[in-house]
Amino acid sequence: MASGPDDHTIEIVAFPKGSVLFKQGDKGEAAYILNSGTVGLYRESLGRRVPLASVRRGEMFGEMAATDGSPRLASAFAIEDSVLMVIPAAAMRDKMRTADPFVKAMIDMLSGNLRRVHETHTPKSRSLLDGVNALLRQCDVIGRFLQANLPQEFKAELSLRLKTLGSLLKEMRRIAMTHREQDRRDDAVPHEADLPH
Structure with a gap:
């Protein structure tokens, strides 16, 4: 990730085709919103790379690890030249700290539920x-x-x-x-x- 003036600056970053944005197990340092291009997500399982999803324009990914500090559940890479909005984890966590306690508890619960689903997820066929x-x-x-x-x-x-x-x-x-x-x-x-x- 390109470095900014501080750990709260949201940046627009271009990633060439084939770039690895993060790897499974990495610390969640940022969340991403795809502005253009396509990003692929995959998991390492039993020594194999299992494709999970293709991220499309306007979609966010990487937010769970960036919000709760847990390790990445999957790896992300640019399938084609892509431009992304990079939202630092520190900015997301600051927003969470100031959120209403009820809303924060709900988000934590939903994140936990999603994490459990992702851990046993079988990719959903679209085509x-x-x-x-x-x-x-x-x-x-x-x-x-x-x-x-x-x-x-x-x-x-x-x-x-x-x-x-x-x-x-x-x-x-x-x-x-x-x-x-x-x-x-x-x-x-x-x-x-x-x-x-």
Whole structure:
């Protein structure tokens, strides 16, 4: 984040495509509002990067960690060149300290509830491609399950079906990507290929 004259200055900052705004586990030093471009959010889980959401113009993100000082639940990166309003955590916390105690308690409770939801969140599909990618991620989960010590007959039968399903889903993803113009809905989840390496 660009440094300002003090820790309460709201800034407009340009982030080039591929820039990492913050990483999962980082201290929440700021909240962000997207002015232009697209930002992707993802979580690290079981050694994999799981796409969560694409942030669109006018949307805020990163506010929970900036408000309550807890570690970031996800990582954020610029999918394309993006311009963001960067709101320092100190400014947000000062506003919280002066808020009505009832309002502050409600916000704390809502933040806690949201945090618990995010910890077990499965990305919500918005487009056909989102749905197919979600099914492919579930195939990966089943594939990891099949690495366990299981009865050979059960493992072989399930592995065969999983391979067939995976092939069908990959073909569906190819079709969905080839004919993207047929689905007017925006993707809610960034594509794994777009995630930073």
